[in-house]
Amino acid sequence: MESENIECVSVSDGMVEEEEVAHIPHPFLKPRGNGSGTVSGGGGGGVGGGGVPAPVISPVARVHELLECPVCTNSMYPPIHQCHNGHTLCSTCKSRVHNRCPTCRQELGDIRCLALEKVAESLELPCRYLSLGCPEIFPYYSKLKHEAQCSFRPYNCPYAGSECSVVGDIPFLVAHLRDDHKVDMHIGSTFNHRYVKSNPREVENATWMLTVFHCFGQYFCLHFEAFQLGMAPVYMAFLRFMGDENEARCYSYSLEVGSNGRKLMWEGIPRSIRDSHRKVRDSHDGLIIQRNMALFFSGGDRKELKLRVTGRIWKEQQTLDAGVSTPNPCS
Ligand SMILES: [Zn+2]
Ligand SMILES: [Zn+2]
Ligand SMILES: [Zn+2]
Ligand SMILES: [Zn+2]
Numbered sequence: 254m255e256s257e258n259i260e261c262v263s264v265s266d267g268m269v270e271e272e273e274v275a276h277i278p279h280p281f282l283k284p285r286g287n288g289s290g291t292v293s294g295g296g297g298g299g300v301g302g303g304g305v306p307a308p309v310i311s312p313v314a315r316v317h318e319l320l321e322c323p324v325c326t327n328s329m330y331p332p333i334h335q336c337h338n339g340h341t342l343c344s345t346c347k348s349r350v351h352n353r354c355p356t357c358r359q360e361l362g363d364i365r366c367l368a369l370e371k372v373a374e375s376l377e378l379p380c381r382y383l384s385l386g387c388p389e390i391f392p393y394y395s396k397l398k399h400e401a402q403c404s405f406r407p408y409n410c411p412y413a414g415s416e417c418s419v420v421g422d423i424p425f426l427v428a429h430l431r432d433d434h435k436v437d438m439h440i441g442s443t444f445n446h447r448y449v450k451s452n453p454r455e456v457e458n459a460t461w462m463l464t465v466f467h468c469f470g471q472y473f474c475l476h477f478e479a480f481q482l483g484m485a486p487v488y489m490a491f492l493r494f495m496g497d498e499n500e501a502r503c504y505s506y507s508l509e510v511g512s513n514g515r516k517l518m519w520e521g522i523p524r525s526i527r528d529s530h531r532k533v534r535d536s537h538d539g540l541i542i543q544r545n546m547a548l549f550f551s552g553g554d555r556k557e558l559k560l561r562v563t564g565r566i567w568k569e570q571q572t573l574d575a576g577v578s579t580p581n582p583c584s
Contacts (some may be wrong), residue, residue: 290509322346324355335366382406404497411474412528413460423495427472441488442468442566448477450558457481469568473523489548490562491539494523501525503583508540508564512550517542
């Protein structure tokens with residue numbers, strides 16, 4: 254049982270939540286530079302927009318400009334409105350301008366611009382994540398729906414306990430976790446971590462520094478935290494996969510904690526970082542340890558948390574029965 258492979262160097266630093274919470278320097282709220290694979294957070298990154306001078310303006314690009322709301326510059330979707338003089342604006346802006354056309358200041362009325370709505374219907378546009386590798390082209394009105402689900406869309410930073418707004422692809426986020434959040438990086442598929450906290454009875458919520466594991470050419474985030482589950486204070490450890498859910502299903506992991514001949518074990522499938530840290534926690538999809546049990550496992554006088562969590566990540570040979578009919582993404 255004492256397989257001390259990859260004894261974690263950071264074993265005793267048991268970062269406490271005070272440090273974690275206070276320790277959220279935010280010099281990196283935005284993706285730095287124009288690094289590859291990063292996309293700015295919100296905004297309607299329009300195709301053909303963005304100040305790049307196009308030598309030849311295609312008719313599609315011109316039409317697309319027409320579909321940009323002159324007030325908020327987002328793409329317009331039905332109902333598209335216009336004033337008596339023909340100035341168009343989106344329905345969100347219409348509800349904000351107190352019945353005055355923002356362009357000519359005339360009374361706005363309630364006129365739909367059906368012609369423009371029809372033109373939009375005839376358009377086919379590339380996914381906005383074209384530059385991140387998505388080759389798909391969509392009718393104007395189904396583009397948004399695809400983009401919300403597009404597998405090339407950037408990921409949110411998986412760091413827990415902060416409002417980090419950095420987004421990007423996996424290599425970019427790995428570098429960001431290492432450089433900006435100072436996260437521990439480990440190579441290998443087994444781990445042996447000790448989580449330490451003095452006065453554990455005084456805190457209801459705590460988040461320990463996450464650890465990133467690199468194995469099978471993939472990255473995994475190990476989370477550990479304390480929270481209140483109903484009336485009971487608990488600790489929870491779980492793994493998230495840095496990638497999409499269909500790929501996460503190719504892996505399994507186990508966690509083990511115990512002492513004095515008792516142990517708790519968990520075997521599960523890592524969740525994709527598409528699922529927020531909070532969502533995973535609230536679904537209880539991980540190893541949950543009651544505080545009294547955790548303190549028992551810590552030994553000593555039960556005044557201090559000293560929990561040794563061991564674990565392993567492995568790759569499944571084939572898809573689980575849930576995906577029998579779909580192509581095997583694990584191979
Ligand atoms: Zn608008
Ligand atoms: Zn007008
Ligand atoms: Zn796409
Ligand atoms: Zn971050």
